[in-house]
Structure formats: structure tokens, C-alpha cells
Amino acid sequence: MRKQHVVRLLSAERTVLGDLVAAGTAPARTLAHARILLKADQGEGGPAGSDARIAEAVETSVATVERTRHRWTVGGLDGALHRRPTGPRPRKLDGAQEARLIAVVCSTPPAGQRRWTLRLLADRLVELEVVDGIAPNTVRSVLKKTSSSRG
Numbered sequence: 001m002r003k004q005h006v007v008r009l010l011s012a013e014r015t016v017l018g019d020l021v022a023a024g025t026a027p028a029r030t031l032a033h034a035r036i037l038l039k040a041d042q043g044e045g046g047p048a049g050s051d052a053r054i055a056e057a058v059e060t061s062v063a064t065v066e067r068t069r070h071r072w073t074v075g076g077l078d079g080a081l082h083r084r085p086t087g088p089r090p091r092k093l094d095g096a097q098e099a100r101l102i103a104v105v106c107s108t109p110p111a112g113q114r115r116w117t118l119r120l121l122a123d124r125l126v127e128l129e130v131v132d133g134i135a136p137n138t139v140r141s142v143l144k145k146t147s148s149s150r151g
Contacts, residue, residue, distance in 0.1 A: 005069035008043040013077055020081075030081050032058055036068045037080060092138045093131065100130045101142060 009017070017034045020026055026034070035058045042048040049057070051065045058065075072080035093101065104124050109116050116124075118136035125131050125139070 005066070005073040006042050007037055007040040007046075007069055007072050009037065009041045009046065010043070014038065014041065014043075014046075016077070029083070032060055032064070033068050033081050036060070036065050037072060037077075040065065040069055092134060093142055097125075097130050098142055098146070100128065101125060101139065102146060104128070105143065 017038050020034045021031060021038070024031065036054055039047050039049045039054045039057060040051075051062045051069075054065045055062045068080050101121065104121060105116055110120065110124075113120065118139045121139045122134045122136045125134055
């Protein structure tokens with residue numbers, strides 16, 4: 001079976017990875033990914049190990065080896081070693097937009113409807129040009145976080 005993501009390290013990259021593993025002071029995940037890249041190297045003088053052998057040697061899963069290979073081909077050395085930053089996502093609605101949503105919720109529902117549904121609210125916000133587009137689930141989460149009563 002031909003590997004989809006081939007790792008060919010330059011000598012400078014091999015040196016960086018070797019120093020990183022030798023120092024042993026980086027996070028365990030980073031060290032494991034460095035070892036995976038060193039063992040997966042198909043460049044000149046590289047061991048070019050199979051995913052199963054690499055996973056056994058590094059004591060990880062074959063899926064981790066495959067993901068590390070993929071992240072190396074997409075993001076280079078830095079992308080393969082370090083996790084993408086995960087943090088709070090930006091808010092979909094700012095304070096003024098949330099206020100408009102609450103005002104719509106407190107208004108009378110459209111003709112033929114007994115009450116506002118999340119989909120109707122989302123459509124109404126787009127109709128009023130409060131937002132370009134919004135999912136009903138986002139409307140739900142915004143309403144859930146407000147302390148106002150709908151009734």
C-alpha cells in the first residue's frame with residue numbers, strides 16, 4: 001500500500017527533532033510527534049518505517065501516526081509538532097444584536113403562529129438585517145444565556 005503522506009526530512013529538520021527528543025523537556029505529545037516524524041522519515045538515510053511499526057515503537061496508535069504524517073505535509077514541522085490553538089470562539093452576536101433578538105422575542109409572532117420558534121427567530125434576524133445569517137441553534141444558545149423570561 002502506498003502511503004498518502006510521505007515524510008522526507010531535511011538534515012536541519014532531523015537535527016531539530018533529534019535535539020528536541022534528546023532534551024526531553026517538551027510536552028509528551030510534542031516528543032511523541034517528533035519521534036514519529038524521525039521514524040517515518042523516507043528521506044536519505046531515514047528509517048522509513050511502516051505506520052504499524054512506528055506506532056508500536058512510539059507506543060501510540062496507527063491513527064496518530066497517520067495524523068502526524070498528514071499534519072507534517074500540510075503544516076510542516078511546526079504544524080506536526082504543535083497543536084492548533086484552541087480558545088474561545090468569537091461571539092456570533094454582539095450586545096446590540098442580542099438586544100434586537102430579545103426585542104423580536106418579546107414582540108408578537110408572525111401571523112398564523114402561536115409563538116416564536118428558533119427557526120422563525122433566526123429568519124427574522126436575517127430579514128431585519130441584524131445579521132447576514134444565523135443558525136437556529138445559535139439563537140437558542142443566546143436565549144439560554146439571557147436571564148429574561150419569554151412568557
